[in-house]
Amino acid sequence: MASLEILSYPDERLRQKSLEVEHFDQTLWDFIADLEDTLGVGPGAVGIAAPQVGHFQRICIVDVSGRKKTKNHGHLVLINPEITEWDGFKLGREGCLSVPDYTGNVVRAEKITLEAFDPEGNELNFEMSGYEARAVQHELDHLDGLLFLDRVVSRRNDIFDRKVYKPKPKK
Amino acid sequence: MANWYMLTLVGQDQQGIVAQITQTLFENGYDLGEASMMRLGGNFTVMLMISHPENKNGDDAIAIIKDKMGLCVHSVEVSGGLHQHVEPNVRVTVLGTDRAGIVAEVTGVLAEQGVNIVDLESDVGGTAQAPIYIMHIEGVATNSTDDLVDKLAPLNRDGIEIQVMDIETLVG
Ligand SMILES: [Zn+2]
Numbered sequence: 001m002a003s004l005e006i007l008s009y010p011d012e013r014l015r016q017k018s019l020e021v022e023h024f025d026q027t028l029w030d031f032i033a034d035l036e037d038t039l040g041v042g043p044g045a046v047g048i049a050a051p052q053v054g055h056f057q058r059i060c061i062v063d064v065s066g067r068k069k070t071k072n073h074g075h076l077v078l079i080n081p082e083i084t085e086w087d088g089f090k091l092g093r094e095g096c097l098s099v100p101d102y103t104g105n106v107v108r109a110e111k112i113t114l115e116a117f118d119p120e121g122n123e124l125n126f127e128m129s130g131y132e133a134r135a136v137q138h139e140l141d142h143l144d145g146l147l148f149l150d151r152v153v154s155r156r157n158d159i160f161d162r163k164v165y166k167p168k169p170k171k
Numbered sequence: 172m173a174n175w176y177m178l179t180l181v182g183q184d185q186q187g188i189v190a191q192i193t194q195t196l197f198e199n200g201y202d203l204g205e206a207s208m209m210r211l212g213g214n215f216t217v218m219l220m221i222s223h224p225e226n227k228n229g230d231d232a233i234a235i236i237k238d239k240m241g242l243c244v245h246s247v248e249v250s251g252g253l254h255q256h257v258e259p260n261v262r263v264t265v266l267g268t269d270r271a272g273i274v275a276e277v278t279g280v281l282a283e284q285g286v287n288i289v290d291l292e293s294d295v296g297g298t299a300q301a302p303i304y305i306m307h308i309e310g311v312a313t314n315s316t317d318d319l320v321d322k323l324a325p326l327n328r329d330g331i332e333i334q335v336m337d338i339e340t341l342v343g
Contacts, residue, residue: 047343067339095342101254103340131341138343 003037004053009099015145018049018056021079024121028059032077032119035061042097047135049142052098060139064132072132078124081116081140083109092134094148104152108134173222175204177249178229182242184215191236196221199232204253220249259289259309261316262338263323268330269295269304277306277333280322286310304331309338 007014021028031050039048039061046067049060063075088110095103111129114136118124128136138148180192189208196203196219204220221229228246237244265277274293281288290309297303312319316337323333 042342045342049343062343093338093340095258095340097342101256103256103258131339134341135343138341 002034003041004034004055006038006042006052006097007054009096009147009149011098013054013056014051014098014142014147016051016056017145018051018058018143021057021059021117024079024117024119028079029119031055031057032059032061035059036077039063045097046131047139048097049139051142051145058143060143062132062135062139064135067131070131071129073126073128076116076124076126077119078114078116078136078139079119079121081114081136081143083112083137083140084115085111085113087111090130090134091153092131094134094138096138096148098142099147099149102149104148105154106138106148106151107153108137112136173224173226175220175222175249175252176228176246178219178221178233179245180215180217180219180233180242182215182240184210184213185240188215188240189217191240192217192219192233192242195232195236196229199235200224201227201229201232220253221246257287257289257311258338258340259311260338260340261286261310261312261319262336263306263308263310263319264334264336265293265304265306265308266332266334267304269302270329270331273304273326273331274306276326277308277323280326281308281310281319284312284314284319284322286312286314286319 035048035050035053038053039045046064047060047062050057058080060078060081061076062078064070064072065074086109089107090110091105091107093103094106110133112133114126114128116124141147193203201221201223206217206219208217228248230246233242233244263277265273278288288308288310293306295302295304316335320335323335327333
């Protein structure tokens with residue numbers, strides 16, 4: 001196991017479209033172990049996709065379970081993932097391991113239906129929303145050679161989702 | 172690497188002003204860093220980080236277009252540089268009727284609560300008779316958002332609404 005080098009934009013390889021995984025074998029599992037190590041090294045990242053380390057197969061890891069008060073499906077290793085349904089829109093701020101020192105606001109679907117395979121080749125099916133759905137959409141973009149930079153709507157002045165804090169009633 | 176200068180230009184807004192300024196700087200050997208351009212009260216305003224291999228401050232280049240474009244110019248050497256972004260984790264929105272001192276009141280609370288403001292923008296909309304005041308602040312808070320909400324709550328009066336939101340940057 002080893003952590004791998006993360007490609008940084010404008011490396012053209014980040015624009016490459018990744019291919020489907022065909023064999024669920026030791027080679028795949030070894031690569032996933034390395035990808036896990038690489039994600040572990042990054043500061044506070046909730047996901048990573050294979051092309052970010054120059055491996056052009058449709059593999060990504062998403063794990064938002066470390067975030068407070070967030071619906072999630074735990075630690076997910078997704079092979080050949082595909083979003084089959086989208087619903088709603090939500091603005092949120094994103095950054096990327098492959099784009100250091102820059103963040104921006106991106107619109108993503110609020111809810112998605114996700115189909116994928118696990119590393120053993122079993123079918124997975126998820127209904128996801130919010131932060132986890134955002135993370136999955138960010139990673140799936142990498143598999144198609146897209147970056148959040150392609151979707152930044154603005155860096156400021158946006159109407160964020162109204163998750164507004166109300167002052168607590170006085171005791 | 173030469174030092175950075177912060178070049179501030181203010182003038183009457185006019186077609187092509189950004190292009191003229193940046194082209195002139197470029198032709199005179201300047202590198203541009205981060206920049207922020209805004210129209211404030213109908214005026215063109217821009218702050219540009221510039222650097223020059225001979226450590227020039229931009230005056231030579233701007234002198235060429237200054238009079239023609241009616242620009243006020245100020246340039247000062249700054250100690251910062253690029254790649255020093257900090258990620259804001261809280262966003263405060265102030266909406267309502269314009270009230271004297273509101274900016275000072277809100278930012279005063281933020282300072283007291285240890286919030287480091289990284290971006291502040293305020294605007295006045297509505298009409299001359301019924302102006303609407305809008306301010307967005309983004310900052311780095313170390314205390315909990317709940318504390319901040321409690322401390323800002325007393326300012327929620329006389330037609331002013333203050334909203335506090337977490338900003339969580341997703342990195343993937
Ligand atoms: Zn990314």
